[in-house]
Amino acid sequence: MNGQQLDELITKYSSILNNFDENLARRFRALFSLKGLGTDRCIEEMGKAFADSSELLKHEVAYCLGQTKSDKALEILKSCLNDMKQEPVVRHEAVEAIGAIGPPDYLALLKDLAVNDRDVEVRETSELAFDRIKFFEENPEKKHLMENRFNSVDPAPRSEETNLAKLREALMDTKLSLFERYRAMFGLRDILPIMETEEEKKECIEALLNGFNEKKSALFRHEIAFVFGQLGDVAAHGTARLAEVVDNELEHGMVRHEAAEALGNMGNEMADICLKKHRSSAAQILRESCEVALDQSEYYENNTEFQPISA
Numbered sequence: 001m002n003g004q005q006l007d008e009l010i011t012k013y014s015s016i017l018n019n020f021d022e023n024l025a026r027r028f029r030a031l032f033s034l035k036g037l038g039t040d041r042c043i044e045e046m047g048k049a050f051a052d053s054s055e056l057l058k059h060e061v062a063y064c065l066g067q068t069k070s071d072k073a074l075e076i077l078k079s080c081l082n083d084m085k086q087e088p089v090v091r092h093e094a095v096e097a098i099g100a101i102g103p104p105d106y107l108a109l110l111k112d113l114a115v116n117d118r119d120v121e122v123r124e125t126s127e128l129a130f131d132r133i134k135f136f137e138e139n140p141e142k143k144h145l146m147e148n149r150f151n152s153v154d155p156a157p158r159s160e161e162t163n164l165a166k167l168r169e170a171l172m173d174t175k176l177s178l179f180e181r182y183r184a185m186f187g188l189r190d191i192l193p194i195m196e197t198e199e200e201k202k203e204c205i206e207a208l209l210n211g212f213n214e215k216k217s218a219l220f221r222h223e224i225a226f227v228f229g230q231l232g233d234v235a236a237h238g239t240a241r242l243a244e245v246v247d248n249e250l251e252h253g254m255v256r257h258e259a260a261e262a263l264g265n266m267g268n269e270m271a272d273i274c275l276k277k278h279r280s281s282a283a284q285i286l287r288e289s290c291e292v293a294l295d296q297s298e299y300y301e302n303n304t305e306f307q308p309i310s311a
């Protein structure tokens, strides 16, 4: 692709993403296509979408900006974070994205946010982002712990522990920091494919599902759901529990949304039934998640206009 073609493509994707009247699923595809191209101009065009009214779209924009790992995205993310009119889920994702880019000169800001921010979602995420930056400052040789088969930049490196029982325990140990518990979570995610027997795989999935029993932190539960979305059909054993999370009207919208997206990646009937049931939910973030998740599974079978949406 030459420079002019690339420019035209960015213009096309941006005009879809930033058209408030456009179908949401198409806007998501345009967003992930811009993330895939990842140039400075893409980052600028993505940032314009923070003017939107869809919490779901905006939080995904913040996620995508973080995944570019580009310093260019930092100022955009910081102004989103400072905009108190943005919803807690959007501001949470902006902090997480800052953590993913990992600028050491943001440590003081993160430390302050971890204590003083208005939103618990932002406070907890800031603590995680702080610990993540510190971890790599102190252990630069451990970058390999971030490598995973999903190519995602996670809020914590996986644990070096590979013993299932120990990881299961660390995941639910409330005496540990959220960062250490996240490390166990990604450890469980990453040992799942190398488990030898079906029985062990099931145990590993059960250990992750147990994360939904976390009482204190909705952020933690939403990350568990996110991990299931990454695992997709490999973790289809968790479908019924994920559907329960989506059905639970007392659950935080951020957790229900992430569980709905995970169901979109399960590719089975039970998941689709649940998504269809909540397609017209009164909770906007859930309704929109179901719409995007259902579209996603139908769309990619025979279309190449956009790049696939990947977590």
Ligand SMILES: [Fe+2]
Pocket: 092, 093, 096, 222
């Ligand atoms: Fe999130």
Ligand SMILES: [Fe+2]
Pocket: 059, 257, 258
């Ligand atoms: Fe999300």
